Amino acid sequence: MKKIAIIGGGVAGLSAAIYALRSGAEVVLFEQYGLGGLVATIDKIQNYPSYASVEGWKLASDVAAQAKALGLKVIRSKVLSLSKDENLFTVATEKENYVFPAVVVATGTSHNKLGIGDNLVGHGVSYCATCDGAFFRGKPVAVVGGTRTAVSEARYLADICQTVYVVNPQSHFEAEENEVNALLSRDNVCVTHNASVVDVLVSDGDVAGVKIFCNGQTSELALSAIFVATGSKPVTDFIKIDGVKTNRGYLVVDGRCETSVKGLFAAGDVSDGTLKQIVTACADGAKAGSFAAAYSATVA
Numbered sequence: 001m002k003k004i005a006i007i008g009g010g011v012a013g014l015s016a017a018i019y020a021l022r023s024g025a026e027v028v029l030f031e032q033y034g035l036g037g038l039v040a041t042i043d044k045i046q047n048y049p050s051y052a053s054v055e056g057w058k059l060a061s062d063v064a065a066q067a068k069a070l071g072l073k074v075i076r077s078k079v080l081s082l083s084k085d086e087n088l089f090t091v092a093t094e095k096e097n098y099v100f101p102a103v104v105v106a107t108g109t110s111h112n113k114l115g116i117g118d119n120l121v122g123h124g125v126s127y128c129a130t131c132d133g134a135f136f137r138g139k140p141v142a143v144v145g146g147t148r149t150a151v152s153e154a155r156y157l158a159d160i161c162q163t164v165y166v167v168n169p170q171s172h173f174e175a176e177e178n179e180v181n182a183l184l185s186r187d188n189v190c191v192t193h194n195a196s197v198v199d200v201l202v203s204d205g206d207v208a209g210v211k212i213f214c215n216g217q218t219s220e221l222a223l224s225a226i227f228v229a230t231g232s233k234p235v236t237d238f239i240k241i242d243g244v245k246t247n248r249g250y251l252v253v254d255g256r257c258e259t260s261v262k263g264l265f266a267a268g269d270v271s272d273g274t275l276k277q278i279v280t281a282c283a284d285g286a287k288a289g290s291f292a293a294a295y296s297a298t299v300a
């Protein structure tokens with residue numbers, strides 16, 4: 001019988017589910033939060049074929065509804081470990097262990113932490129402007145980072161916050177020129193390159209400001225929130241299987257999205273594909289779901 005587990009309910013995992021379910025497999029998807037993953041937090045998506053522009057939550061909920069209508073079984077739980085014994089994989093959650101002949105890992109990436117004020121998440125430290133930005137409407141905030149994500153977060157916040165201080169540890173932005181120009185054209189955005197946050201100032205348990213170090217000098221900014229956008233790393237720490245090949249931490253896959261371990265597939269941002277986008281995550285999911293389902297039928 002065809003039966004697979006999918007770990008991660010972002011667009012990669014949901015696409016894997018759609019393809020596996022349509023091939024007649026029984027599919028159990030493990031997701032620690034809500035379905036949709038990162039996509040559900042994106043403000044507007046303008047490069048997903050067939051939509052000139054679509055809000056992230058809409059795309060995420062449409063994909064989730066499509067998979068559920070096909071009979072997807074969702075277990076709302078964090079996967080603590082994935083192991084393999086002979087031919088079978090064991091997926092362990094806090095409550096129960098589950099056994100499957102094939103598994104698709106689609107756990108995406110997790111944010112790098114700032115290292116200072118990490119205990120203030122929910123009190124002014126955030127990793128998602130679209131999720132939390134509205135709490136700081138009309139207030140001064142900072143974005144820490146210089147990547148495409150940092151630029152995108154700062155642009156979003158510039159529409160709703162009084163002032164957006166961008167504290168970039170690098171000497172320039174690693175983002176598309178038109179995105180950077182759009183950010184720099186805003187008169188409520190103040191960018192400091194080659195700068196680092198050396199302290200977070202707290203008042204009554206909430207963020208009240210930051211101390212930044214730049215050009216040999218330390219200065220203070222009074223603000224209400226810090227949005228951390230300092231990059232991310234693939235979520236693979238729960239995989240307890242020998243011989244899984246990685247590249248800079250990302251799971252190495254072949255043209256069928258199978259890893260170096262038989263029956264273990266990977267899709268989306270967690271894999272070592274070059275373009276980390278929705279369309280490529282969906283394409284990976286299609287391959288991983290199809291081939292994992294076919295493989296599961298061969299396991300006695």
Ligand SMILES: Cc1cc2nc3c(=O)[nH]c(=O)nc-3n(C[C@H](O)[C@H](O)[C@H](O)COP(=O)(O)OP(=O)(O)OC[C@H]3O[C@@H](n4cnc5c(N)ncnc54)[C@H](O)[C@@H]3O)c2cc1C
Nearest residue numbers: 008010011012032037038078079107108268269276277278
């Ligand atoms: C700010 C920003 C803007 C972007 N804009 C665009 C854009 O406009 N167009 C575009 O094409 N792409 C965009 N992207 C990229 C796109 O969002 C990603 O490539 C895509 O969402 C990856 O999907 P995924 O399913 O691989 O991972 P994710 O969406 O990260 O999903 C992974 C899921 O796995 C779950 N998970 C992780 N670990 C566990 C565990 N142990 N147990 C259970 N569940 C677990 C997570 O909770 C999550 O739901 C953007 C990215 C960012 C950061």
